[in-house]
Amino acid sequence: MRTIAVIALKGGSGKTTLAAHIALAAHLRGMPTLVADTDPQRSAADIFRARQGEGPQCIAVTGHDLFSAQMSAMASGIEAMVIDTAAGAIEDVGQAIVLADLSLLVVRPTLLDIAAAVRTVDVVRRLKKDAMLVVNQAPPARDGVEAPSVKRAMRALEFLRVPIMPTLIRSRLIYQTALETGRSAEEAFDVSAAEEIAELWAFIETHVFEHQDALPLRVADR
Numbered sequence: 001m002r003t004i005a006v007i008a009l010k011g012g013s014g015k016t017t018l019a020a021h022i023a024l025a026a027h028l029r030g031m032p033t034l035v036a037d038t039d040p041q042r043s044a045a046d047i048f049r050a051r052q053g054e055g056p057q058c059i060a061v062t063g064h065d066l067f068s069a070q071m072s073a074m075a076s077g078i079e080a081m082v083i084d085t086a087a088g089a090i091e092d093v094g095q096a097i098v099l100a101d102l103s104l105l106v107v108r109p110t111l112l113d114i115a116a117a118v119r120t121v122d123v124v125r126r127l128k129k130d131a132m133l134v135v136n137q138a139p140p141a142r143d144g145v146e147a148p149s150v151k152r153a154m155r156a157l158e159f160l161r162v163p164i165m166p167t168l169i170r171s172r173l174i175y176q177t178a179l180e181t182g183r184s185a186e187e188a189f190d191v192s193a194a195e196e197i198a199e200l201w202a203f204i205e206t207h208v209f210e211h212q213d214a215l216p217l218r219v220a221d222r
């Protein structure tokens with residue numbers, strides 16, 4: 001079993017949206033999948049309650065109970081565990097980072113979000129764990145050229161010295177509407193969004209599930 005934590009101390013960056021899409025991607029590829037919703041808002045639990053038919057299991061837990069949830073998941077044959085975390089809940093986020101094989105730090109390409117990400121990176125760095133930045137809600141590129149705001153943000157993100165997911169997740173309405181019925185954008189047959197999620201999943205599958213040593217995801221010491 002592998003565990004992915006989806007983190008950002010900043011609110012509204014897209015943690016729940018990406019946690020749900022990653023869990024659904026694992027489920028759709030045949031992996032028994034568990035979502036651990038540690039956010040008292042219970043947004044992930046709401047999403048999976050709305051889903052018809054088979055899907056990932058979803059449990060609501062506190063950070064304190066995460067370890068026992070992880071042990072039970074492992075014992076019951078879960079292959080992928082995805083932890084959704086709350087903004088600002090530094091203790092619960094710390095627990096999630098410690099228990100995860102990889103933490104995905106979700107960041108929007110704005111300078112305010114990046115400034116906030118510095119704090120989250122600091123927590124990961126102190127815990128000496130693996131993390132990866134995922135840029136979410138990026139405006140569309142035009143003819144393959146990124147918007148100036150995205151270019152600026154990517155340059156600023158490099159200063160954090162954390163690996164950056166090569167696929168950017170764009171701002172697309174389908175990410176919101178599909179989850180209203182607990183479905184992934186992949187199931188909603190939105191070709192562009194499905195491609196992004198498939199690339200995000202492929203990266204996670206390669207580096208977390210297959211060859212954990214293929215890419216050094218360890219956050220560099222400053």
Ligand SMILES: Nc1ncnc2c1ncn2[C@@H]1O[C@H](COP(=O)(O)OP(=O)(O)OP(=O)(O)O)[C@@H](O)[C@H]1O
Pocket residue numbers: 008010011012013014015016017018039041043085086087136137138169170171172173175176
């Ligand atoms: N790539 C995207 N394209 C369009 N809308 C998005 C995208 N990602 C997230 N959103 C929307 O942005 C809002 C915040 O997303 P989400 O709830 O996933 O963030 P969060 O980080 O989990 O927030 P919180 O800190 O409150 O838990 C939601 O309305 C969601 O539908």
Ligand SMILES: [Mg+2]
Pocket residue numbers: 015016017039043084085086
């Ligand atoms: Mg959330």
